[in-house]
Amino acid sequence: MRRLVHLKKFALLTAATAAFCGLRALTADHPAHAAANNVKLGAQIVAQGTKRGAIACARCHGYDGAADGSGAFPILTGQSSYYLTAQLNNFASGKRQSALMTSIARNLSGEEIQSVAAYYSSVRPTLQLTREGQADLVSRGQSIANEGNLQNRVQACVSCHGPNGTGEAPAIPYLAGQYRHYIEVQLKLFRRGFRNSEQMGTVGHRLTDEEAAAVAAYFDQLPLAPPQPAQ
């Protein structure tokens, strides 16, 4: 009951400021203690799934969020809980389409989504593995990531995703240490309009496939971003 009251209060505050900028409103009064309680519930869902039929997140993303190394599934370790919540909501609403994630997200309640997000944002990787990239590709990617490309009018990735791609929490995810395959596929989804984002849509359109691969290779070989600050 107590938790419900907090959530209600949060929802009201959020609604009051939601008119703003298309980003869901952030508030200084975010109930951090409620989030701490959520982590426990989140851990349980990640490990076991839910009765309603959401499968255990850990099966693909790993219990520590580092996924299976294939690049088919993104690393979630320490990602901003705001961002993870927003993405799960997007899967649930259909704004972001994925045969796998849509049905999972639809089987999570609002509170469960927040809990999973809170959990993954709080974990650190079990092992810190660094990956090496192909030097010329990484170097090309580094230049685009940090300076952009004047020719095809692409802004530097770090302008939004933070210095070295370490994220600009809460709204903008980190890229540092994310699997190259995952980044590359997402850029192609943005490019082809299968993943919707006005900002990333234009970036995706402007980047050539070779540049997308280079950017992905660059972020792939960076050390994993530090945990995103809690709101």
Place this chain on the structure above:
Amino acid sequence: MPQKLKEVDVVCIGVGFAGAILAKEMAAQGLTVVGLERGGPRHSTPDFQAPQIHDELKYSVRKHFMQDVHKEAMTFRNTHREVALPIRQWEAFLPGTGLGGCGVHWNGQAWRYQAADFIYKTHIEQRYGKKIIDPDLRLQDWGVTYAELEPYYDKFEYLIGAGGKAGNLNGKIQEGGNPLESPRSREYPNPPMKEQYAGAIFRKAALELGYHPFIQPSANITRAYTNTEGIAMNPCVYCGFCERYGCEQFAKASPQTVILPKLRQYPNFELRTGAHVLRINLDSTGKKATGVSYMDSEGREFEQPAGLVLCTAFILNNIRMLLLSGIGKPYDPVTEKGVVGRNYAYQTQSYLPVFFGEDIHLNSFMAAGASGTAIDDFSVDNFDHSGLGFIGGSYIMAGSTNARPIEFHPTPPGTPRWGAKWKEAVRRHYNHTTIFNISGTSVAARQNYCDLDPTYRDAWGMPALRITYDFPDNDVRMARYVTNKASEIGHKMGAKVVVNEPRKRPFAVTAYQSTHNTGGAVMGNDPSTSVVNRYLQSWDVHNVFVVGASAYPQNSSYNPTVTLGALIYWTADALKNRYLKNPGPLA
């Protein structure tokens, strides 16, 4: 001995919006064009990319993009009886330098002026009679009408990808737009910006008071857009780093984002940066320009002969270039003879901090340079001035352009200026305060003008520009009237405290007000009261065109850039369709 270069058809002094657009229009005619930019080259990437572009100390406090006061200062005084002193640090207004000029560091507020602005003298005298005009004021018509400029406004708006909602389409009032604007021929190319929370509660209060709120027109692009030159722009992310900064997103319209990529494709255009123009050279008759003299960054002097000289610098530097070159007679405030420097005006800007309770979270840091919600009910002559004792007006706007940490820390009156209590107040009010921007007309007055300083010189040994300015009484009365109205809206919004601070005399150069300097080389139909004719062509030297807000005979309530854009295309058409076919006076 200066090195004499090969003659070109056209030389532009300054490569900002005016220089870049005119250079492109002239290059497209097959003419050889040289753009001389005193500052350095700079581009959206890498120069405007974050994180370095968000260095508030570098760009906002140390004014990295502004004219270098160590090399080129201006002097200032309030009245002609005082001795002017050099402005050693830019505060009140910010003249830019470098490729793209002020078009790089503006906020992107994309207002048109009103039909009444262009016939201000005629309009005011007809509506109220001459008596309403204070004796010190010098109202003038522009020599061009709004209807004549409308197609050129449209052209510039589609170039920059302006975002907004039309309020008056060919005379038909449109839901959601500004019903008080002058008619536009078609809708904006892009939708309006997202409304800020402060703007939303302002809108509600303004509606309750019977006003007509709308989201202000913006050149911070609101969606992916390919402009009329085929150049692609990206949508704004509301990062709150517009004014004083370059845009890392290719979103805010600037010469870099809307015209330079096209211009630089012309092999008959050459850009020279670090080229400081010393003067426009005239032939022995003094009636024809032969080109310009400039110094490069290594201190070598060059003479660049040109058939046509386009003076496209910041307004104050346009005035100074004419004075340094001996083009047009300098204005004398005592005899009122002469024209260059006459009708220098500004913008009567008041900022009202509006403090809310801690339950109102404004999140003002999520903002763009032009994402405010405004009312136009008290602009220019949108309301009846009978019995009010002044002319002119202001728009009232809520919603921030930013809430950057170094600059934005509003505290209510009575707060200590430093120490623990100040810090506590900053924490308390940071996210619960908005600033009303009240942007007002500035009427030209006989005592306000620019000329060359008799004492101070720049690094090249040339006299500095001297500005003599104070707010005319009329504008002070106007500001008081409109801030009272704004204050009422603030209270209606539920604010705990509204600081009603109308702009007062004396004008001071020590705190930011507005970069909207205007006039000094004004346009008109009478050579005895204007420097350039209605095509922005010098009355005295027909192959010199002076294109800038220097042409405005007085200033309106609005931000001047889009009107300048309209005048740029208006001038380009006059050049292409008339002057190039038959060089000589166009009026």
